[in-house]
Amino acid sequence: MLALSVELYFIFSLIIFSIGLFGFMFRRSLIMMFISAEIMLMAVNVNFVALSLRYYDAYWQVVAALTIAVAAAEAAIGLILFIYIFKLRGVPTSDALNSLR
Amino acid sequence: MFHVIFMYIFGAISVASALSVVLLSKVVYSIVMVLVFFISIAAILIGMYAEYLALITLMVYAGAIMVLYLFAMIMFRQDTSRAMRGITSVSIPLILVIAIILTIIWGTMITGVIRVDDIDNIAAANALTVANFSESLFGVLLIPFEIVSVLLLLAMMGAILISNRMEKKVPPRNKSGTKSGAKAGAKSGVPIMNQTVIDLRDKPINTATGLGSGNISGKIVE
Amino acid sequence: MMIKYAILVLLFAPLVTAIINRGSVRVSNFVHIIAILGMGISFAISAFLFYNTMGVAGAGGSGTQTYLFHYYTLVSFANFNLNFSVYVDQLTTVMLLVVTFVSLMVHIYSVGYMSSYKGFARYYSYISFFTFAMMLLLLAENFLVLFVGWELVGFSSYLLIGFFRHRYRAGLAASKAFLINRFADLGLYTAIVLMVVLTGSLSYSDTVLNASALSKLAAMPFLGGLSYLDLIAFLILLSAVGKSAQFPLHTWLLDAMEGPAPISALIHAATMVTAGVYIIARSYPMFMLSDTVSIVIVVLAVVTAFVGATSALFCRDIKRILAFSTMSQLGYMFMALGTGYYSIAIFHLFTHAFFKALLFLSAGVVAKTLHDQLDITKMGGLLKRMPITGATFFIGALAIAGIPPLAGFFSKDLIVISLFEGAPAVFAWVSLFTAFLTSVYMFRLFFMVFMGKPRDAKLHSMAEEKSKTMGFVLIVLAFFSAVVGLLGYSPTSGFFFVEMLQNVFPLHHNLHHEGGSLLEGTGWIAPVSIAIVVLGGLLSAYLYRGDLSRVSMLRQRFSLFTTLFAREWYVDTLLHKIIVPLFAYLSLLLRSIDAGVRGLSIFSSIATRFFGFLFGSLQGRTISAYATWFVLGNIVLLFSVVFWS
Numbered sequence: 001m002l003a004l005s006v007e008l009y010f011i012f013s014l015i016i017f018s019i020g021l022f023g024f025m026f027r028r029s030l031i032m033m034f035i036s037a038e039i040m041l042m043a044v045n046v047n048f049v050a051l052s053l054r055y056y057d058a059y060w061q062v063v064a065a066l067t068i069a070v071a072a073a074e075a076a077i078g079l080i081l082f083i084y085i086f087k088l089r090g091v092p093t094s095d096a097l098n099s100l101r
Numbered sequence: 102m103f104h105v106i107f108m109y110i111f112g113a114i115s116v117a118s119a120l121s122v123v124l125l126s127k128v129v130y131s132i133v134m135v136l137v138f139f140i141s142i143a144a145i146l147i148g149m150y151a152e153y154l155a156l157i158t159l160m161v162y163a164g165a166i167m168v169l170y171l172f173a174m175i176m177f178r179q180d181t182s183r184a185m186r187g188i189t190s191v192s193i194p195l196i197l198v199i200a201i202i203l204t205i206i207w208g209t210m211i212t213g214v215i216r217v218d219d220i221d222n223i224a225a226a227n228a229l230t231v232a233n234f235s236e237s238l239f240g241v242l243l244i245p246f247e248i249v250s251v252l253l254l255l256a257m258m259g260a261i262l263i264s265n266r267m268e269k270k271v272p273p274r275n276k277s278g279t280k281s282g283a284k285a286g287a288k289s290g291v292p293i294m295n296q297t298v299i300d301l302r303d304k305p306i307n308t309a310t311g312l313g314s315g316n317i318s319g320k321i322v323e
Numbered sequence: 324m325m326i327k328y329a330i331l332v333l334l335f336a337p338l339v340t341a342i343i344n345r346g347s348v349r350v351s352n353f354v355h356i357i358a359i360l361g362m363g364i365s366f367a368i369s370a371f372l373f374y375n376t377m378g379v380a381g382a383g384g385s386g387t388q389t390y391l392f393h394y395y396t397l398v399s400f401a402n403f404n405l406n407f408s409v410y411v412d413q414l415t416t417v418m419l420l421v422v423t424f425v426s427l428m429v430h431i432y433s434v435g436y437m438s439s440y441k442g443f444a445r446y447y448s449y450i451s452f453f454t455f456a457m458m459l460l461l462l463a464e465n466f467l468v469l470f471v472g473w474e475l476v477g478f479s480s481y482l483l484i485g486f487f488r489h490r491y492r493a494g495l496a497a498s499k500a501f502l503i504n505r506f507a508d509l510g511l512y513t514a515i516v517l518m519v520v521l522t523g524s525l526s527y528s529d530t531v532l533n534a535s536a537l538s539k540l541a542a543m544p545f546l547g548g549l550s551y552l553d554l555i556a557f558l559i560l561l562s563a564v565g566k567s568a569q570f571p572l573h574t575w576l577l578d579a580m581e582g583p584a585p586i587s588a589l590i591h592a593a594t595m596v597t598a599g600v601y602i603i604a605r606s607y608p609m610f611m612l613s614d615t616v617s618i619v620i621v622v623l624a625v626v627t628a629f630v631g632a633t634s635a636l637f638c639r640d641i642k643r644i645l646a647f648s649t650m651s652q653l654g655y656m657f658m659a660l661g662t663g664y665y666s667i668a669i670f671h672l673f674t675h676a677f678f679k680a681l682l683f684l685s686a687g688v689v690a691k692t693l694h695d696q697l698d699i700t701k702m703g704g705l706l707k708r709m710p711i712t713g714a715t716f717f718i719g720a721l722a723i724a725g726i727p728p729l730a731g732f733f734s735k736d737l738i739v740i741s742l743f744e745g746a747p748a749v750f751a752w753v754s755l756f757t758a759f760l761t762s763v764y765m766f767r768l769f770f771m772v773f774m775g776k777p778r779d780a781k782l783h784s785m786a787e788e789k790s791k792t793m794g795f796v797l798i799v800l801a802f803f804s805a806v807v808g809l810l811g812y813s814p815t816s817g818f819f820f821v822e823m824l825q826n827v828f829p830l831h832h833n834l835h836h837e838g839g840s841l842l843e844g845t846g847w848i849a850p851v852s853i854a855i856v857v858l859g860g861l862l863s864a865y866l867y868r869g870d871l872s873r874v875s876m877l878r879q880r881f882s883l884f885t886t887l888f889a890r891e892w893y894v895d896t897l898l899h900k901i902i903v904p905l906f907a908y909l910s911l912l913l914r915s916i917d918a919g920v921r922g923l924s925i926f927s928s929i930a931t932r933f934f935g936f937l938f939g940s941l942q943g944r945t946i947s948a949y950a951t952w953f954v955l956g957n958i959v960l961l962f963s964v965v966f967w968s
């Protein structure tokens with residue numbers, strides 16, 4: 001059958017996802033949080049492709065492609081918001097957004 | 102055999118680079134490591150019989166999104182490190198190593214070594230082709246495809262709207278003519294493309310006028 | 324026949340003196356004489372009763388006597404009777420002896436102690452009234468009279484703790500004691516109601532001492548494998564926990580030290596706090612039949628003893644240390660109650676009364692001459708100036724640590740043996756460790772107060788022994804502390820005291836039962852416990868004799884433990900910061916329901932603020948915090964989905 005069993009791919013995606021998750025939770029800079037979000041999305045893509053490998057169906061690869069598109073949209077908006085926050089608060093960190101004002 | 106080694110090596114590289122992204126203190130280093138991460142993930146995707154996706158990843162993620170982040174880094178001077186100041190002396194062995202890695206990835210994809218390697222795995226090879234990909238894309242997942250394209254359009258529009266809000270002074274509603282208004286607007290809202298490098302940190306924007314006005318001029322920044 | 328009226332005299336003499344002393348101004352110069360006279364009469368009668376119920380003076384066994392006198396019927400209809408009746412058996416007379424003797428000693432002692440305070444007459448009337456209430460509790464034949472006595476004892480404790488009316492803290496401490504006791508009395512009250520409903524009577528002979536009634540109760544299932552017997556036993560235990568200051572309802576005892584020292588000796592060492600032990604001993608068949616509750620008693624008791632001993636290690640107030648010591652020793656008594664050896668518990672109660680009263684009274688002498696300075700870090704070297712006090716205190720310390728042939732050794736030893744026999748071994752080892760700690764903190768107290776160099780010269784110069792009455796009482800009590808142990812065991816008469824009491828508890832484990840004697844195979848415990856205690860004393864001498872440098876080093880290295888002990892396991896903080904506000908909000912809710920709409924709006928504003936604060940503190944303030952909560956919530960969700968299907 002397949003050279004590497006599919007579970008390995010799931011575990012791999014889990015590892016990458018949790019790395020991204022920890023980066024998101026524990027980094028102060030907003031850019032770092034965005035990048036960690038990208039890592040997480042990438043891990044999810046790998047997960048989807050592993051699913052396509054398991055079911056021998058290209059359907060899941062298409063899903064992965066669509067999530068790439070969504071990630072691109074999110075990156076664009078994120079960057080613009082990053083610039084906005086930087087102008088608003090002067091520092092691009094996550095605790096600059098403590099208050100709603 | 103080659104397949105397994107290929108996957109393990111690039112798996113290790115991707116985990117290592119992801120860890121470096123999260124753990125390195127300087128943001129620019131993290132961005133560089135993210136690039137490495139994306140390339141190695143692309144390699145893994147090739148090994149998972151998803152070549153099309155690998156290429157899309159490289160083009161979109163590594164090619165577009167990361168470049169955007171690098172531009173954001175440059176403009177906001179998150180940290181000034183030597184990595185930002187143009188090309189310094191590059192070590193030849195480093196270039197060689199990068200070239201070899203890219204050759205391996207590219208070669209694996211082009212020659213389809215992985216597909217041919219697992220002789221038993223004809224099922225995967227036949228099922229996960231670009232033809233089947235497009236069959237799903239324009240078949241079952243047609244509507245999501247359309248919706249995602251609308252989403253991209255919305256993202257573009259949203260980005261433009263927000264950037265409009267950030268203009269320093271709102272160009273006054275001049276009934277006399279739009280030319281003077283255009284001139285006034287051109288002074289305040291700094292279109293990024295007409296200037297080389299802007300360090301917005303040195304000039305804090307006066308929030309009272311720029312942001313609270315809420316007055317969208319309706320002009321698209323050129 | 325004479326005995327019937329003698330008991331009435333015994334009971335009401337202190338009440339009469341209380342009324343006289345409180346009511347009439349003309350006797351204000353003689354109050355103490357009247358009170359001591361009344362108390363002396365009661366003591367004489369109780370001693371007479373003691374010899375009477377034991378039969379021949381000497382080894383008990385033959386010729387024992389119990390009395391049941393019915394005086395007055397309050398209510399009688401159908402099968403239900405409520406009478407004022409008196410039941411006197413050996414348990415009653417032993418406790419009466421203790422109560423009247425200690426009360427008499429305190430009456431005599433207070434002549435010297437309270438001479439400088441206003442309210443002399445009020446004081447004597449209060450302690451006489453308290454003794455009356457306690458004897459009412461002990462003489463009761465049914466739970467109604469017991470309950471009346473129980474509540475009256477709590478009330479007089481309130482009066483006595485808050486005796487110094489100008490002191491704000493005394494009033495707070497009195498309220499705290501009264502409220503915690505009242506809360507625990509919920510248990511007794513509910514148990515009484517259940518008993519009336521389920522067995523139709525409140526008399527001892529129809530309820531707790533009645534085999535058929537008990538088996539009927541045991542057959543009624545309550546919930547989860549427990550029967551109504553377990554429920555009633557647990558409720559009685561609850562009230563005993565409150566009255567006898569077991570963990571977690573022990574905090575009132577520590578603050579009760581706001582009252583004058585002699586009442587600490589009387590109430591909170593020898594008498595009132597032993598009412599909890601008494602009620603369980605009196606209802607012993609119920610507890611013997613309920614294994615669950617007995618296990619609960621043992622666990623609570625071991626915890627109490629341990630918490631009390633550890634908290635006393637780092638306390639600075641003389642009386643508070645002694646209060647913890649009381650709590651700890653009460654824990655020992657409850658251990659014996661839990662393992663089913665009720666006579667051993669009463670024996671420990673008996674010996675403990677003597678040396679604890681002694682310790683409190685000598686602490687009182689110190690406190691009085693140093694003008695109410697209770698901080699032991701300011702004392703030192705008082706032995707030279709107060710030899711009698713110091714010597715008697717030392718005897719009391721030896722007794723409580725459990726060094727033979729003084730009193731505490733025999734009773735504590737028997738308790739440890741009973742634990743090894745009747746409970747998992749870990750409890751026995753914890754109790755041995757607690758005995759070690761007892762020795763350490765007791766000798767710490769002695770060394771820091773009486774030995775070494777004086778830490779405050781001005782304070783030291785104030786110390787002197789003036790009062791003859793106080794010294795007399797101390798010497799008497801010291802003598803009895805030393806001698807009473809021999810009542811427990813002597814080579815000639817064996818375990819006289821305990822065996823005598825065993826007649827009271829025919830159903831319970833005897834020291835020599837069919838399976839062999841309790842003492843078989845346990846000979847190693849006595850030398851081990853002596854060694855432990857001596858070790859404790861030596862350690863204490865090493866640490867606390869000179870300056871306290873070695874102690875502070877120890878405190879730094881084990882700061883986790885020492886903080887825990889010094890803050891008394893945070894029970895008080897828990898009580899004041901969580902439980903009291905909880906009850907306050909609950910009462911506010913109930914009040915608002917009472918008061919209608921206006922109350923509801925007030926309550927809703929307070930509740931909103933409360934919950935707003937509560938939930939607001941959970942909110943993160945940064946994006947990362949939100950992300951973290953999000954992740955945690957997702958994990959919980961995932962797990963619940965996975966494990967629920």
